Amino acid sequence: MKFKIAFVAAVATLLGGGLQADPVALMDDAIGLSKTSVFDDPAPPEVAYSSLDPKQSGILPRFWEDAPPQVPHRLDKFLPITAKANKCLECHEEPEKIGKKAKGKPTPMPESHYVKSADDELTVANRRYVCTLCHAPQAEVGTLVGNSFRGDQ
Numbered sequence: 001m002k003f004k005i006a007f008v009a010a011v012a013t014l015l016g017g018g019l020q021a022d023p024v025a026l027m028d029d030a031i032g033l034s035k036t037s038v039f040d041d042p043a044p045p046e047v048a049y050s051s052l053d054p055k056q057s058g059i060l061p062r063f064w065e066d067a068p069p070q071v072p073h074r075l076d077k078f079l080p081i082t083a084k085a086n087k088c089l090e091c092h093e094e095p096e097k098i099g100k101k102a103k104g105k106p107t108p109m110p111e112s113h114y115v116k117s118a119d120d121e122l123t124v125a126n127r128r129y130v131c132t133l134c135h136a137p138q139a140e141v142g143t144l145v146g147n148s149f150r151g152d153q
Ligand code: HEC
Pocket: 054, 055, 056, 057, 058, 059, 060, 068, 069, 070, 071, 072, 073, 075, 078, 079, 087, 088, 089, 090, 091, 092, 102, 103, 104, 105, 106, 107, 131, 132, 135
């Protein structure tokens, strides 16, 4: 019985304590990621994207299995992707070479990026057409918020 009373008292203290806690004050420059006042409108810092041509870029590490690979080479020459023109496909659409990556050659898009017709012909899936939705260009930028996520564990 003694224990029960102590427990109720502890809960009451917790509840009471919670109600009496001072409101947390946040300064206007500690709310956003930019570390300036939320009333400012700072220009985003300029970042330099890769200027390497695909032939020299090599490939980048994958963060976890099935993560979309990062784009290792320059993109400025190959964008925008429009309904009529998709330069990425000119190099990466090689249905006959799926899974056969050769050093320095474009990695063939995987089978998941195609739809198969009744006669087994592969056509690029519409939902994969805008490559940069998932494959991000890379630039040297600092980490805004660190984290220790590791997809391989
Ligand atoms: C002129 C040919 C060419 C064009 C155009 C091109 N790429 Fe590439 N891409 C390559 C080559 C070559 C590699 C591999 C480099 C290596 O292995 O050394 C590569 C690698 C990649 C990779 C990394 C694959 C992996 O195995 O990790 C991605 C993702 C990629 N490209 C996406 C794109 C996207 C998105 C576009 C269009 C905006 C594009 N590429 C346009 C030739 C090209």
